Amino acid sequence: MRPVSKIVARYLDGRVVKGYAQDFDPDASYFHLCEDPTGASDEKAVNLQMKDLKAIFFVRSFDGNPHYIERGDFIEEGKPYGNRVEVAFSDGEVAQGTRIDVYPRRSGFFLLPPDPKGNNIMIYVLSKAVKDLRYLEAALVSAA
Numbered sequence: 001m002r003p004v005s006k007i008v009a010r011y012l013d014g015r016v017v018k019g020y021a022q023d024f025d026p027d028a029s030y031f032h033l034c035e036d037p038t039g040a041s042d043e044k045a046v047n048l049q050m051k052d053l054k055a056i057f058f059v060r061s062f063d064g065n066p067h068y069i070e071r072g073d074f075i076e077e078g079k080p081y082g083n084r085v086e087v088a089f090s091d092g093e094v095a096q097g098t099r100i101d102v103y104p105r106r107s108g109f110f111l112l113p114p115d116p117k118g119n120n121i122m123i124y125v126l127s128k129a130v131k132d133l134r135y136l137e138a139a140l141v142s143a144a
Contacts (some may be wrong), residue, residue: 004037008057009048014131017046018062019119026106026124037108050107054089054129058122070118074098087111088132095123096136 007021019033032045064090074084074096082098089095108126 006037006059006062006101007033008035008059008062010054011052012054012059012090013052014051017048019121020044026108026110026123027103040069040081050126051128053126055126056124059122060119061119068118070113070115074114084136084137085111086134087130088134089129090131091129097123119132 004020004022007019007024009017011017017033019035020037021031021033024031028050030047030049033048035043036044049135082100085097085099087097088093093127095111095113097113098111100110102110107128108124111123113120113123
């Protein structure tokens with residue numbers, strides 16, 4: 001059995017859906033989202049089409065922690081493999097993180113946020129939703 005991921009999916013049109021996914025595959029054209037993390041209820045899973053999405057956020061909590069202030073800068077300790085980037089989405093949202101490109105021909109890429117204790121564990125960014133991608137030089141990024 002595949003692990004269950006807590007997901008917040010953002011559509012290109014601004015809609016947001018939250019739920020649990022067990023079948024997320026970045027190479028697939030869709031995946032299913034359901035309210036029950038066990039999948040044991042009789043509810044129907046929502047079929048999310050990748051072509052309609054902007055980004056998929058793998059989160060710790062659906063509500064986040066309003067008292068936690070996420071660090072926006074990178075630290076050198078435990079720096080993951082990848083390139084530090086700033087992603088500007090076509091809707092104006094901006095995110096920074098370490099871009100992990102294991103398979104560069106995918107429809108998107110994984111982004112690890114700079115704060116490992118923040119609510120976002122990982123983000124799958126759909127390339128079609130990106131307006132600009134800027135590589136950050138390590139010297140320009142402050143250390144905490």
